[in-house]
Amino acid sequence: MGTYPLLRVENVKKYFPVGRALFGKSKQYVKAVDDVNFSLDVGGSLGIVGESGSGKTTLAKVILRLFEPTSGKVYLDNIDLFSLSNKEVRRLRPKMQMIFQDPMASLNPRKKIKHIIGQVFKIHTDISDVEISERVIDLLEKVGLTPPELFLDRYPHELSGGQRQRVCIARAIALNPKLLIADEPVSALDVSVRGQIVKLLLEIYEKYKNEIAYIVISHDIALIKSICKDALVMYLGKVVEKSEIGKIIEEPLHPYSQMLISSIPVPDPEIARNRKRIPISGEIPSLINPPKGCYFHPRCPYVMDRCREKMPPLIEVDNRLVSCYLYSE
Amino acid sequence: MNNQGAAYTYHLKNVGLQLLYKSSKVFKVNPRFTAGFIIVLIVIILALVAPFITWYPPLKTLVGKPFTPPVALHPFGVDDLGRDIYTNVLYGIRTSLIVGVSAVTISLAIGILIGVIAGYYGGLLEDALMRITDMALIIPQFLLALVIVAIFGQNFQNIIIAIGIVSWPGIARMMRAEFLSIKERPFVEAAKAVGLSDVKIIFEEILPNAIPAIIPYAVLQVNTAILVEAGLGFLGIADPNVPSLGLMLNTAQQYLVRAWFMAFFPGLVLSIIVIGLNLLGDGLIEHLNPRLRKR
Numbered sequence: 001m002g003t004y005p006l007l008r009v010e011n012v013k014k015y016f017p018v019g020r021a022l023f024g025k026s027k028q029y030v031k032a033v034d035d036v037n038f039s040l041d042v043g044g045s046l047g048i049v050g051e052s053g054s055g056k057t058t059l060a061k062v063i064l065r066l067f068e069p070t071s072g073k074v075y076l077d078n079i080d081l082f083s084l085s086n087k088e089v090r091r092l093r094p095k096m097q098m099i100f101q102d103p104m105a106s107l108n109p110r111k112k113i114k115h116i117i118g119q120v121f122k123i124h125t126d127i128s129d130v131e132i133s134e135r136v137i138d139l140l141e142k143v144g145l146t147p148p149e150l151f152l153d154r155y156p157h158e159l160s161g162g163q164r165q166r167v168c169i170a171r172a173i174a175l176n177p178k179l180l181i182a183d184e185p186v187s188a189l190d191v192s193v194r195g196q197i198v199k200l201l202l203e204i205y206e207k208y209k210n211e212i213a214y215i216v217i218s219h220d221i222a223l224i225k226s227i228c229k230d231a232l233v234m235y236l237g238k239v240v241e242k243s244e245i246g247k248i249i250e251e252p253l254h255p256y257s258q259m260l261i262s263s264i265p266v267p268d269p270e271i272a273r274n275r276k277r278i279p280i281s282g283e284i285p286s287l288i289n290p291p292k293g294c295y296f297h298p299r300c301p302y303v304m305d306r307c308r309e310k311m312p313p314l315i316e317v318d319n320r321l322v323s324c325y326l327y328s329e
Numbered sequence: 330m331n332n333q334g335a336a337y338t339y340h341l342k343n344v345g346l347q348l349l350y351k352s353s354k355v356f357k358v359n360p361r362f363t364a365g366f367i368i369v370l371i372v373i374i375l376a377l378v379a380p381f382i383t384w385y386p387p388l389k390t391l392v393g394k395p396f397t398p399p400v401a402l403h404p405f406g407v408d409d410l411g412r413d414i415y416t417n418v419l420y421g422i423r424t425s426l427i428v429g430v431s432a433v434t435i436s437l438a439i440g441i442l443i444g445v446i447a448g449y450y451g452g453l454l455e456d457a458l459m460r461i462t463d464m465a466l467i468i469p470q471f472l473l474a475l476v477i478v479a480i481f482g483q484n485f486q487n488i489i490i491a492i493g494i495v496s497w498p499g500i501a502r503m504m505r506a507e508f509l510s511i512k513e514r515p516f517v518e519a520a521k522a523v524g525l526s527d528v529k530i531i532f533e534e535i536l537p538n539a540i541p542a543i544i545p546y547a548v549l550q551v552n553t554a555i556l557v558e559a560g561l562g563f564l565g566i567a568d569p570n571v572p573s574l575g576l577m578l579n580t581a582q583q584y585l586v587r588a589w590f591m592a593f594f595p596g597l598v599l600s601i602i603v604i605g606l607n608l609l610g611d612g613l614i615e616h617l618n619p620r621l622r623k624r
Contacts, residue, residue, distance in 0.1 A: 066521060093524030106515040110537045119533075123524050171523065 005039040005075075006213045007063070007179055012036045012072030014055075014062045014237075018288055030287045032058040034237035036072075037314075042178070045205065045214040047224030047245060049260065050234035053284050056217045057101075059234070060181045063215075064096050065089050076179060094124050094175035101184040103164035107156035113140075113167055114152040120174040139170040143200060162193030166200065173204060180204075181215040186223060198226055221264060225249060233257045236287060236295040238311075243320030253322040255300045294325075302326055362612025368605030376426050379419040387420040387572045388412060396588045406590035409580060414591065418598050420572035425602060428489055428558040429551035435493025436500055437547060443497070444504025449512060449531055459505065466498040474557055478566050485568040488561060492554045503546060507539035545613035552606040559599055574599045
């Protein structure tokens with residue numbers, strides 16, 4: 001089986017109107033996701049990095065059609081997701097699943113674990129109740145909740161944070177999705193269980209490598225590095241850099257990526273003292289009135305005149321994509 | 330495996346014990362709730378066993394000499410038409426409870442339906458529904474109920490329906506508010522991501538989380554409904570074929586000087602019911618809202 005683009009994201013935009021006019025439409029928009037393009041192969045794993053407010057989560061939700069897109073196209077397995085009716089999307093949901101940021105909030109507090117996971121089978125398959133509970137037990141074992149019998153009748157609040165995230169993962173992989181998006185999968189967890197959850201995500205990835213594609217959203221580049229091969233750096237709803245994660249960490253091209261990388265603490269003081277640091281200056285500008293030209297220019301240490309005029313296009317530099325005039329002739 | 334099974338039964342037992350412990354704590358910590366609960370429980374039992382602890386048929390005239398003060402055979406006395414007040418008060422409790430519960434059921438049905446649609450779907454539909462609710466809220470409940478009964482006739486069902494359809498706006502507004510906040514919670518989005526239909530999201534995910542918020546309110550609504558029924562009865566608007574505490578008070582006012590017991594006992598019982606339900610409702614609100622709980 002050759003690889004083919006499982007997911008194609010083309011010119012996706014999501015604008016949220018701001019305020020509500022009494023008559024007519026409001027004129028101002030928050031451009032949460034602005035013209036994003038990428039594709040992802042089966043077996044691929046893509047990390048999306050960026051500060052809070054850069055549109056990472058919105059992008060994921062638009063891809064899954066949890067938000068209606070403003071424009072653009074998303075193809076999953078060559079099916080145009082945005083042209084489907086709500087009903088058709090619902091039928092396609094098992095193929096694309098999401099793991100949410102806060103496992104406590106994303107589990108219904110009034111449902112038992114067996115119902116939370118069993119529900120997925122109830123909607124999308126015709127298997128009997130007995131078979132459902134067998135599958136649920138199977139899944140619980142797969143995500144490391146053993147003995148599964150002990151967890152079936154518990155409510156989410158009776159579990160620990162790590163266990164809850166395991167339940168969320170079990171629900172997401174219940175029907176063998178092709179696309180699995182993990183939105184900040186460990187940021188709500190204790191540091192002590194983060195490693196375990198990352199390990200579990202990697203195990204699942206290894207197991208289904210030939211049929212699944214991962215997208216991991218995080219502000220933590222180290223996490224992305226431990227799970228993903230490629231990374232997409234987003235700033236104010238735009239992709240500013242895309243390449244292999246290793247290359248981004250070793251030699252970030254875009255000044256924003258450089259800033260992000262240099263903000264990672266290094267445990268070795270020797271190295272930390274000697275490395276080139278670009279301090280993060282300024283704050284993320286308003287999304288309603290983004291600066292003219294390159295969105296990053298007010299914070300950029302290498303700002304040039306033309307940065308203030310026009311948004312630089314994404315160009316290819318040694319097999320990597322970057323949106324910066326520093327690299328164009 | 331056996332070991333796990335044992336662990337599992339142990340766990341179940343633990344849960345049961347915890348529940349028992351928790352409920353015993355509620356009673357200890359929250360005296361208002363306890364008092365209300367006991368009063369309401371007694372009232373309900375009295376209503377249920379009314380036929381067994383009375384010895385006259387309800388509303389039967391001339392079972393005793395009119396205006397007999399309380400004696401052993403007529404513990405609450407006898408009214409102007411020779412009816413046993415004790416019997417009628419006990420059957421009156423029944424009427425009050427039936428009116429309260431059925432009227433609130435009707436208003437819950439209307440209120441939840443409108444609140445759910447407005448809160449979940451939003452947009453123009455929400456605006457329209459909420460303006461209708463506001464309009465319904467403006468009209469004084471008691472007067473509207475009066476008008477409805479006056480138009481459609483003074484029978485028992487009409488009174489229940491009238492009280493039911495004047496008291497839904499509060500429930501609709503609460504329901505909408507709950508839905509507005511719960512539908513934004515991540516587990517609803519997660520349910521959507523899994524592929525649940527709107528109907529399932531409403532009934533399986535959001536509603537079970539919204540209902541607890543309106544339970545205390547519904548208890549207090551039962552109270553209001555009982556008072557409205559008694560008020561209507563006091564104005565003489567009641568089904569004469571059904572024993573009603575309000576109607577008894579209406580008759581009693583003409584003979585207040587001559588026969589105090591005609592007003593005293595129905596009034597006392599009505600007050601006890603209302604106090605009990607109020608305590609229960611307040612206690613529930615306090616219990617469900619930890620910020621109001623005293624430490």
